[in-house]
Amino acid sequence: MKVSLERQVELNVTCVCFHPSNWEYISIVSDNKDIYIYRLENDLRSGNKPLKLNKHRGNISSIDWSLLPKSYYKANNKLLYSQLLSVGEDRLVINWVLKERNENIEIVTRIINTLQSDCYPLSCRFSNVLDNYCKFSISTTSGDIFIFNSKKITSCNESENNHYLLPNNENYSDIIELGSLLKFEQLKVSISDLPLTCICWSDDDRFLICGGIENKGLILYISSNSSNSLSLDKKDFEYTEFDLKLISSINTQNSILACSISPKNNLIVFTDKDSNIYFTEVNKSLNCISHTLKWEGLPFFNLKFVDDKTIVAVGYDCIPIIFTQISGCVWEHAKNLNSSILPPYLDSTWLSNFDPMKHYEPNTVHRRPIINAFPKDQKTIICFGCDGKYSLWNF
Numbered sequence: 563m564k565v566s567l568e569r570q571v572e573l574n575v576t577c578v579c580f581h582p583s584n585w586e587y588i589s590i591v592s593d594n595k596d597i598y599i600y601r602l603e604n605d606l607r608s609g610n611k612p613l614k615l616n617k618h619r620g621n622i623s624s625i626d627w628s629l630l631p632k633s634y635y636k637a638n639n640k641l642l643y644s645q646l647l648s649v650g651e652d653r654l655v656i657n658w659v660l661k662e663r664n665e666n667i668e669i670v671t672r673i674i675n676t677l678q679s680d681c682y683p684l685s686c687r688f689s690n691v692l693d694n695y696c697k698f699s700i701s702t703t704s705g706d707i708f709i710f711n712s713k714k715i716t717s718c719n720e721s722e723n724n725h726y727l728l729p730n731n732e733n734y735s736d737i738i739e740l741g742s743l744l745k746f747e748q749l750k751v752s753i754s755d756l757p758l759t760c761i762c763w764s765d766d767d768r769f770l771i772c773g774g775i776e777n778k779g780l781i782l783y784i785s786s787n788s789s790n791s792l793s794l795d796k797k798d799f800e801y802t803e804f805d806l807k808l809i810s811s812i813n814t815q816n817s818i819l820a821c822s823i824s825p826k827n828n829l830i831v832f833t834d835k836d837s838n839i840y841f842t843e844v845n846k847s848l849n850c851i852s853h854t855l856k857w858e859g860l861p862f863f864n865l866k867f868v869d870d871k872t873i874v875a876v877g878y879d880c881i882p883i884i885f886t887q888i889s890g891c892v893w894e895h896a897k898n899l900n901s902s903i904l905p906p907y908l909d910s911t912w913l914s915n916f917d918p919m920k921h922y923e924p925n926t927v928h929r930r931p932i933i934n935a936f937p938k939d940q941k942t943i944i945c946f947g948c949d950g951k952y953s954l955w956n957f
Contacts (some may be wrong), residue, residue, distance in 0.1 A: 563882065563899055567954035568927045571600060574689045578934050578946045582644060585938060587667055589646060592950070594621035597648060599660075599667050613667050615658055620651040628688035630659065631696060643670070647684035647698055655700065655710065657746075675746050677708060685760050691767040696746075701761040701772055705754030710746040751806055753780060759819050764827040769844070770806065771830055772816030779832035779840060781810040783848060808852040812840050820864045822873070829891065831873065833862045839875070841891040853891040859883070859908055868937040872896075876932035879905060882892070882943050882955055899957045927953050 577591035588610075589599045598612035627791045630643040646658040654678060659670040677683060681704035687695040696712040758774035773779040785805055816835040823830050832840045837857040842850050860878035868874055871887040881903050884896040897904075903926060906912040928947040936944040938954075 563884070563903055563955050563957040565927055565953050566956050568951060569953075570949075570951050572598065572950040575933065575946065575948055575950045577622060578952075579625055580936055580944075581927070582627050582629050582782070583642065585944075587662075588952075589615075589625060589627060590950075591622045591648075592626060597622065597625060597646070597892070599646075601665065601667070613669070615646070615669070615671060617656055618648065618650040618652055618654055622648055622650045622685045623683050623759070624649050626686050626688050626698070629692055630653070631692045633693075633695075634735075645688075645696065647686050647688060649686045649700055653677040653679075653682065655683070655686075655746075657696070673746070675748070677702070678748055679704060679706065679750070681706065681710075683708075684757060687761050687763055689763050689767055690765045697748060699761055699763070699770060701758035701774070701832050703757040705752070705756050705758055705774065705776070707751040707753055707761065707770075707772060708759065709749040709751065711749070712746050719750045754778070760818060762821050762823055764823045765825060766827050768827060769823060769830070771821050771823060771832075772819050773814070773832050775817040777814045777816060777818070777834070779812035779814060779818055779821060779830075779842075780808060781830055781842065781850070783807045783809045802827065809844070809848045810842060810852075810853060812842055814838065814840060819877075820862060822865050822867055824867050824870050826870050829867075831865060831867075833865055833875065835861050837861050839865075839885070839893070841893055843891040851891055855885070855893055855895075857883070857895070859905070863933045866935050868936055868943070869940050874935045874937060874942070874943050876935045876945055878931045880926045880928040880930070880932060880947070881905070882932070882935055882945055884957065927951065 572590050572592045574593045575590055576594050579589055581587035587599055587601055589597055591597055597615040626647045629866055630645050642662040646660060648656045653676050655675040656713040657673040660667050661670050679943060681702040681761060683700045683702050685701045698710050700708045745956055754774060754776050756774055756776040758772045761772040764768055769782055770782045770784060812832060814832060814834045815838055818832050818834050821832045828844055830842045837859060839855045839857060840852060842852045844850050845899050862877035863928045865873055865875040873885045875883045884899045885893050886896045887893050928949060928951060929948050930949040932945045932947045934946050938944055941956060944952060945953045
């Protein structure tokens, strides 16, 4: 692997995500307080002055970015709408509706909800299925998951009262069904007695996985009817009907830091503070087969599937680590791809002669842990570190 680009954007970055449909825009949480949206030009080089989003009264815990379902568009609408979700310690859940116009991102509106609980949100994720309504989930310090759903709509002309005219619009050709987005219903799912630090949806919306400090990775199956469903608080929840069934609980050696699901939705992976990676294969009968891989380096903050047979993991090693599939849920470290950038403390000969606490100096572009990685394609990975630096890696 080698770095083809590195660039400094912000200092003290705590959350980051890219625009869901292109790589031109990136949203960053700096110092836990404010969200900045940058437009990146010339092959991911920082460009224009950022758009600032500021409404939270405390630290921001997590952000996520998704397209707005097309059912909210008028048929002749050519603009691209998206929604940026932010959650914070003030228990506010803010859905920022954004539009792209003339190579700029503009705020259309913001929809503010509050968690109906005394807990704090830790992680938020949009559903990957862009249906005729918006859906996202939030993991919390109480061990509960909150699933938010907007009202279902069948067409953009469902209700005249739901039409909201966007700014600088005179010909009514740029109308969006924001009225159906103004009210979200909350479904509370009791999962654990301890905080849940990560959450993830499968691409087909059949699985919702989560993990936390209880040392368990939980795999939930989503169905319209289930005879063995979890405890759901469905009070006043009329927009969407479904059940969640716990199909597997993966015991881990330490608290879970991150989780991910493969593009084919049949392989689930967790990682914990002891640098263990837990792979679970789910077949069509919902039976699970698991395998554990021990990483000899430092813990990971995040991991993502590059494709069904490749995973990139990032964290305290300050470099992207590649793992490849041998068969099923059995994986290995791709030493041939990582050999040129591996830190010396992973070499037993070096460890026998040097003290890592005294003699190790990072030889990578990132001097602080990498908090997230984004596979741009099967040969390119974008990494973003706590130091506010992003890097482009080719392998």
